[in-house]
Amino acid sequence: MSRDHRERAKVETSPTPRKPRLRGRLLLVSALVLGALALAYGVSSRGPSGMVWVPGGTFAMGCDDPNMVDARPWHDVKVNGVWVDRTEVTNADFARFVAATGYITSAEKPLDPKAFPGVPAEELAPASPVFTPPSGPTPLDNHARWWRLVPGANWRHPEGPLSDIKGRDNHPVVQVSWDDASAYARWAGKRLPTEAEWEFAARGGLDRKEFAWGDEFRPGGRYMANTWQGTFPADNTLGDGFRATAPVASYPPNGFGLHDMAGNVWEWCSDWYRPDTYGASLKNNPQGPPDSLDPNEPNTPKRVQRGGSFLCTDQYCKRYDPGGRGEGDPGSGACHLGFRCVKSAN
Numbered sequence: 001m002s003r004d005h006r007e008r009a010k011v012e013t014s015p016t017p018r019k020p021r022l023r024g025r026l027l028l029v030s031a032l033v034l035g036a037l038a039l040a041y042g043v044s045s046r047g048p049s050g051m052v053w054v055p056g057g058t059f060a061m062g063c064d065d066p067n068m069v070d071a072r073p074w075h076d077v078k079v080n081g082v083w084v085d086r087t088e089v090t091n092a093d094f095a096r097f098v099a100a101t102g103y104i105t106s107a108e109k110p111l112d113p114k115a116f117p118g119v120p121a122e123e124l125a126p127a128s129p130v131f132t133p134p135s136g137p138t139p140l141d142n143h144a145r146w147w148r149l150v151p152g153a154n155w156r157h158p159e160g161p162l163s164d165i166k167g168r169d170n171h172p173v174v175q176v177s178w179d180d181a182s183a184y185a186r187w188a189g190k191r192l193p194t195e196a197e198w199e200f201a202a203r204g205g206l207d208r209k210e211f212a213w214g215d216e217f218r219p220g221g222r223y224m225a226n227t228w229q230g231t232f233p234a235d236n237t238l239g240d241g242f243r244a245t246a247p248v249a250s251y252p253p254n255g256f257g258l259h260d261m262a263g264n265v266w267e268w269c270s271d272w273y274r275p276d277t278y279g280a281s282l283k284n285n286p287q288g289p290p291d292s293l294d295p296n297e298p299n300t301p302k303r304v305q306r307g308g309s310f311l312c313t314d315q316y317c318k319r320y321d322p323g324g325r326g327e328g329d330p331g332s333g334a335c336h337l338g339f340r341c342v343k344s345a346n
């Protein structure tokens, strides 16, 4: 065998031909680069970490409940698909944000004395609303009977300075304002949902159902959300197991795999609130009205809140229905108010 023939035979019988080996290395390098990018952007092969893809579509938004005039009537709305946080943002999530940025929430800041001339300094101290149940039967004509502005209440001390969040890492963060929620969302590379996106997601693919899971409040006797049982606001019989917030995902998910779209805590949306929104809003990816009006407090602009909370009961506020609407001062939190984020596909 000549030298040329030996060389050719060596090449032809090589168990690891040069070209396939190179292709394998390129594939490995590509996989490593994509993996690094996925980690950098918090994206896994199933999408952003902790988020669920909610496909877009046209749905019936609103309700026909005579007690919820601002949520009427039913009207068709189209929304694009969007990634949605599987659960409400937790105390652990929010703690990471604060540790990374040094962010100070609205409830931790004193009121500006220039905006409140003549108000005593002690009344300008940082404070936030806390549910304070009365001791006995209470008329439901004025929520001031069970809400108190408590100095020192904030996300680390949801019920006031003597409370804390130890053991509540996996509970939804509360006492966060719309401004706080928006700041978190920006930091996380996300945003707050529009009201239409939120309701589409809450309905879980069902059409005009009373609840996020169907038409029966307790299918098979099972509680599906953290709301209020007993006589509001004095007697909470804890039928669902929780007096205040529950750990996120304590109840079954809806049809899109989202937890706590009803009850637990109210969730901020990006829209300004008006009670007459549905008569005038766009029907294709509505972003909400350009301004706000709450007839009960016309001098305070309000943002939309959705989903109801552990304080909701059909005796007073049945707004854990997917069509139910709430509203609040974007600069204020409360002990039953949190949020979740969404992320557009591109």
Ligand SMILES: [Ca+2]
Residues within 6 Å of the ligand: 226, 227, 228, 229, 238, 240, 241, 242, 243, 244, 310
């Ligand atoms: Ca409860």
